[in-house]
Amino acid sequence: MPAPAPTTNKDRKALGRLSLPERNFVADALRTETLGGVLLLLAAIAALIWANSDFKDSYESVRDVHFGPASLGLDLSIGHWAADGLLAVFFFVAGIELKRELVAGDLKDRRAAMLPVVAALCGMAVPALVYTLVSSTGGGSLAGWAVPTATDIAFALAVLAVIGTSLPSALRAFLLTLAVVDDLFAILIIAVFFTDHLDFAALGGAVVGLAVFWLLLRKGVRGWYVYVPLALVIWGLMYNSGIHATIAGVAMGLMLRCTPHEGEAHSPGEHIEHLVRPVSAGFAVPLFALFSAGVAVSGDAIGEVFTRPETLGVVLGLVVGKAVGIFGGTWLAARFTRAELSEDLAWPDVFAVSSLAGIGFTVSLLIGELAFEGDEVLTDEIKAAVLMGSLIAAVLAGTLLKIRNAKYRKLCEAEELDEDHDGIPDIYEQDNPEYHLRMADIYERKAAEHRRLAEVTAGASEENDGPA
Template sequence: MADAPRERSPFLGLLPLPERMAVVQALRTETVGGLVLLAAALVALVWANTPWSGTYEQIRDFHFGIPALGLDLSVEHWTADGLLALFFLVAGIELKRELVVGELRTPATAALPVIAALCGMIVPAALYAVTVTAGGGSMEGWAVPMATDIAFALAVLAVLSTHLPAALRAFLLTLAVVDDLGAILIIAVFFTDDLNLAALGGAFACLLLFHLLQRFRVRGWWWYVPLGIVTWALMYNGGVHATVAGVAIGLILRTTRDEGETASPAERTSHLLHPVSAGVVVPLFALFAAGVGISAGALGEVFTRPEPLGVVIGLVAGKTLGIFAGTYLAARFTRAKLNPELAWADVLALAVLAGIGFTVALLIGELAFPDEVVSEQVKAAVLVGSVLAAALAALLIKRRNAVYRRLYEEETRDDDQDGIPDIYQRAGAAER
């Protein structure tokens, strides 16, 4: 007699142990990096609003590089175009991991977070469009409120000292991964300069070579690091934002382990670069992107000018409405049952938290508005919207923290100290 099909685990239920370990490891680095990111953003804001703001601007606008190769950039642009390529490389690796072994590997498990993430991008863009149309503003910034900053969100959770269960954190991470993919596609398609087909052809040839090196199991950083740098430079000169090179390389890296391997190339690369990306790259970008002048007049413009107002509404209301409605409707459509230990209020809190759109939102804001005045207004709007989303999420999460603490303690208790939480051993025994 054939075995009865196993019942699907509830939505936001206990994660499989390997997935939980991977999520915990990834989020630990992101949390520390998020705290550094918060510190860097605060330094930038304070510095840009002191009598020494001129020094800040001189450092930010200082140019250096190799003009003959088309790489004479300011410090601000080196962080946005150069260093952020490492951030997107790590994002590409995380996306590949999710597609191969994570929540996105099968249509059944991928449907719910993907639908939620897509709604969380579409609704903010739509609310931005409605706002600027009503106010006679520019549609150029429609993509600014679409992205979630996972590091900033996790830093808020760390500051709150919450005990969010791994499933809720994993859902937030998956949303951010899909968001990052959407952001890089938007950057690649909508924010390109005049294309240099020869340079782009060279970049794609380098990516093909990168793929072949991976396919034939060629090892040695001396192959990959120079090739990655050349790919980045060609992509930049090709007119496509250079961060696209980072995510492309991340997607090419092999995620599965060969026999006898202790770690795949993607795992080794992520282990090396994830701390650098979270603790150095993103904070440096924040340091030179978040330094905007804050005054009563500037804050007033955030709520009176259509473009910045659209960004704030998109982040705070659009993200919340899009992710919550998308999750609820997808759960009904797929007949997914919510973990009985949780409530839809917990999904709402995560949806609000996802309105923190710092790093990628600032990057897209710079690309969308070359005009410095409007760009500064939009940057201020991103900061205001992210702070409002963080404050609202803090109120919602703190209300439920007693529930989170109990669930967290249950899923981490290890009375026999064998390195495996007791709840997984009980679950294994029940299955047998």
């Protein structure tokens, strides 16, 4: 059979239907992230209630409890362990996701990668610009320019789960790829702009540890008892080097092989991601939220969010900057690569997902802590602004997505339809001759059943109409 003709720029679809393996991977990944997002949402609510209740002193006391080996420079508070330790697990998974996207996903094809990469870059640059303009105009600090640049995929999916919107797989994959690229640049921002000092001895030790980690992977060495202790040593050295310790997580994630060898059902990276993702989404990130989202919220505090230049810049950056940046970047990428939007979608769908990306929670809270370290009052106000901006973005995106929910539901039903019950959605078998033979047989049997029922019904009708 001759190979299909290559797709040209003129024919290429933006946000078109995914391949079946990619669709299955995205569905599996997002199921875990959705559950984790719900737990994240519950943890954030619990933190806000606890920090604003009569027991708020106990919240601060628990968060500030220190433990760990002081001789190794790791006598940290619980809040610090959550931000530097548990989030390293989150960034480890992000590193694996990024590696997989680069070698087997949307980012492998340079032309196809153009759209999500440009959208993510614009979705980070425009919020930073909005913050800078608002804060500088109001005479505020520019230190928080990076706070509204991050997207929280788990929180965004939790919103989707709550409002019951069934996004088609192409839009969900676009959101996931955006978040992966977003995480990469957030990591670079943290490494470059929030490193005040460097301990070159510790940094050198971390680099040596990473080299050993890579060498063991190349040699095919197996066993968690080898890699987990080594990962902890690398993390500790990276923390003491002055570079944010989460960088160790993403570096190790990027080293894993994400393409299966012959005879392998799954690559090591996919296997480890499958094991670690539930720990990240179900434990690490919610616990971080529990000890980071606990800020005092009152009527006056909410009012100050919209009057102080730094906090207003964060809110507008998340709500306006993210939506305009991602939508504009997507349109520009599609325009200059001559890619047409899939016929099943419309540009308002892209804007709705762009608005959803304005939910910046986990990484935004982390960057807020780093940007205003030492100023507890402003740090709490920035956190309140992140919460407020994320809430507004969630409500806006939820409203826009609800308007198109009926259309999304039909698209999802079409993607899931499997009339021949072979485990493969029919939409992926339309070019398979065997599929058409099976479907013809199914339709023939259905037609025969309808004829038999019609004959039975006609016979019963004649008996009823006969002589008494």
